[in-house]
Amino acid sequence: xxxxxxxxxxxxxxxxxxxxxxxxxxxxxxxxxxxxxxxxxxxxxxxxxxxxxxxxxxxxxxxxxxxxxxxxxxxxxxxxxxxxxxxxxxxxxxxxxxxxxxxxxxxxxxxxxxxxxxxxxxxxxxxxxxxxxxxxxxxx
Numbered sequence: 374x375x376x377x378x379x380x381x382x383x384x385x386x387x388x389x390x391x392x393x394x395x396x397x398x399x400x401x402x403x404x405x406x407x408x409x410x411x412x413x414x415x416x417x418x419x420x421x422x423x424x425x426x427x428x429x430x431x432x433x434x435x436x437x438x439x440x441x442x443x444x445x446x447x448x449x450x451x452x453x454x455x456x457x458x459x460x461x462x463x464x465x466x467x468x469x470x471x472x473x474x475x476x477x478x479x480x481x482x483x484x485x486x487x488x489x490x491x492x493x494x495x496x497x498x499x500x501x502x503x504x505x506x507x508x509x510x511x512x513x
Contacts, residue, residue, distance in 0.1 A: 445512035
């Protein structure tokens with residue numbers, strides 16, 4: 374697309390919103406470009422692992438469950454797409470296949486817990502979490 378076409382589309386977009394396109398264009402001159410780290414908010418994501426004990430494997434436990442919650446959110450997102458939108462057969466099949474892949478991922482991911490943590494340490498720090506349980510997850 375040519376620069377003139379892009380500028381014309383920007384003008385049209387902001388004029389349709391009742392806004393001045395020049396205001397937004399001049400704002401771009403001051404704005405910092407976005408990068409992956411900031412867009413995904415990696416700093417925030419990586420700061421969410423709060424443990425209650427000094428057992429090293431507790432952090433694995435926390436991260437595993439956080440990843441599980443994110444995958445469950447992916448599944449819910451796909452289910453909303455299926456139920457709230459009028460999808461053609463191809464898109465519907467694609468969404469169902471995605472949900473199937475997410476489900477398979479969750480089913481096989483438990484090895485992280487079973488084989489990735491010291492059993493005795495797990496049983497010790499897990500007692501500090503009572504009565505908390507993954508079964509309390511609204512998404513689960």
